[in-house]
Amino acid sequence: NYYIVETNSVILCTGAREKYLSFKNNHLPGIFGAGAFQTLLNRDLIKGSSKIFIVGAGNVGLIAAYHALQAGIEVVGIADVLPKQSGYKVHLDKIKRYGVPVYFSHSVIEAQGEERVNAVKIAPVDKDFKPDYNKIITFSIDTLLIAVGLAENNEMEDSLKRSSIQLYKAGDANEIAEASSAMFSGKLAALRLIKNLNKSLVFEDSLFEKEKVLKLPGGKVFDPDEIRQKQNFSGEVYPSIFCYQQIPCNPCVTSCPAHAIKIDGDPIYDLPLYQTGCTGCAKCVLTCPALAITLVDKRKRKDNKVMVTFPFEFLDKFLPVDEYQLTDIDGNIIGTGEFAGIKHFLKDKRSLISLYVDEKIANLAAGFRLPLQNMVIEGNYVRDSSNILKNSLNNNSSNLSIENTNNDPSFVCICERVKVEDVKEIIRLGIKDINFIKAATRLSMGACGGKTCSTTITSILREEGINKNVVEPNKPRPLIVEVPFKYFAGNKVKLNFDNINSKKKEKD
Ligand code: SF4
Ligand code: SF4
Known part of the structure; x- marks a missing residue:
């Protein structure tokens, strides 16, 4: 059933889909996109994981890590092949403070598991992104999230x-x-x-x-020491702002009733600086979406400690029971704090936690560790990295491809289980037409309509040295719509066109 709608204008807002990666056993249940994970968690309220690993430190990966923590899911680590995050630094800082390990210049090598993924292997890469198989680290996990970017849904x-x-x-x-x-x-x-x-x-x-x-991406990251020189840390009460990268964001400025925070330069993109005149209302702490502001209040003291107020977006059960381990912006522990009070702001979905903090470190305390991450920080999920794969690689020539070391497959098309090696074999015959590869292997003929493999096939062609300008692109299938999960859970799909038609008649 479908409708034909007559129109002379269309606003196309069909969103984007997640890019996928080819690596060994990438078809295992428990491996999926970080965006899909967030949809399950935030929209469908389904928590199907207890310890996750994330590939990709862009904003989607960093925010998925944060949402996982909020749901009580341990984040075993994040790996990114780049030497630094491609997402905003404020999002990275936030999860580092809570104790999430981040592995830059590391690539995912393979996943392991039978019924479901139970481990992931990562390895450091050189400047040409070549992995060092002698330094593989294996983590026990139950979910692996892929957060390697988005591609526009613009088939229409x-x-x-x-x-x-x-x-x-x-x-x-x-x-x-x-x-x-x-x-x-x-x-x-x-x-x-x-x-x-x-x-x-x-x-x-x-x-x-x-x-x-x-639309601007995250811009220049400034030296925190240089920016902190420009911040005003005098007075009895003031905000301590941990925001050192140009990003399109300014609620700290617009929310301050005293107009005490200003941006030097572009009013949305450049860095916020505290000037003077703070009244201690804590609105900026409550408003900053990246939790990058604390409030130092020297009017409220206990011994040699002053009160510092931190934003907190978790349920109270995730708070430390005894000691608050304070961290600097990079997640290094710099001291401890003593609980002074908590206020809940339900409308803002946020709480403010006030701690007494040694005055010497009050300006530097950017947050505190989350007890949920204790097992991760103690290294309980790092498995022994000696394994058959590593040994076999060490004993062979440097030309040995990891794809050939055992029989575990790496798929380019998950829906139709099309193996990377099979596609490479066809490409090596001189085929550059994706429609031919599709006809030969069923690549892109599965449920997702080629949306997943359209990005993975591009990387495989690139790996095989094929210039994208000579590739004949896939002819996409018509669009389909998202199906709510309730229908998979047994709810019958009811397409009540009579109802719609009768409403239309009433209107007419
Ligand atoms: S605490 Fe209130 S007055 Fe002070 S800088 Fe923040 S918003 Fe402005
Ligand atoms: S609200 Fe201000 S401090 Fe917070 S992330 Fe945005 S610009 Fe930075």
Whole structure:
């Protein structure tokens, strides 16, 4: 069943899908996208993991780690092949403070498990991303999240462009960016459509300027010491701001009733600096989405300690029972804090925890360790890295491909179980047409309609030295819609067109 809707304008806001990776046993249950994990957790309230590992330190991976902690799931680690995070530094700092280990310049080598993934192996990589198999680390996990980027869901765009329909795009379908940018681009797409209907409408240029700024990725990371020199740490009460990267964000500025925080430079993108005049209202601590502000209040003292207030977005049961281990911005322990009080702000979905902290470290205390991560920090999930794979690699030539060391497969198309090696064999015959590979292997003919393998096949072609300009792209299948999980749980799908039609008749 379908409807034909007559229109002359469409706003395409079909979002994005997650990119996937090819590695050994990447088909095992328990391995899936970090975005899907967040949907399960945050929308469907399903907690199907107890200890996870994440591949990719972009914003999706970093935020997935944070949401996992909030749900009481241990985060065994995050690995990224790059030497630093591609997500915002404030998101990275936040999870490091809670005790999540981050492995930069590391690549996932393989997953292990029978019924479900139970371990992941990672290895350090050199500047050409070549793994060092002598230094494999194996972690016990029950879920492996892939967070290696998003690709626009824009299959419909081509057919719309061929029609006379006026096309507007919004959100990730337009360009992959942060949620605030996606929401703003939706408003602008609607405004552009309205303007097209009513040419006399005039919009301020500042709207389009804001659109540009919100789309900006994280910019320069400044030296914290240099920025802290510019912050004002004098007075009896002031915010300590741990925000050292250009990012499109400024609620700390707009929420301060005393106008005490200013941005030096672009009003959204540059770094916030505390000037003077703080009244200690803690609104900035409550508002900063990255939990990057604490409030130091020297008016409230106990012995040689002063009160420092920290933002906290967890249930109270996750708080330390005895001692609060204070950390600096990088997650290093710098001392302890003594509980002074807690206030809950249900509307803000956040609490403020006040601790008495040694005055000498009050400005540097960016957060405190989460007891949930104790087992991870103590290394309880690191398995012995000596294994058959490593031994076999050590005993052979450096040309030995890890794909050939045992029979565990690496899949390019998970839906149709198409192996990387089978596709490579076809490519090596000189085939550069993805539709041919599809016909020969069923690549992209599964349930996802080629959405997952469209990115993995690209990397395989690149690995095989094929220039993307000579590749004949896949002919995509028509779009399908997302199916709510309740239907898999037994709820019958009821397509009540009669109801819709009768409503339409009433309206007519
Ligand atoms: S505590 Fe209140 S007054 Fe002080 S900087 Fe933050 S928002 Fe402004
Ligand atoms: S609210 Fe301010 S301190 Fe917090 S992340 Fe945004 S710019 Fe940085």
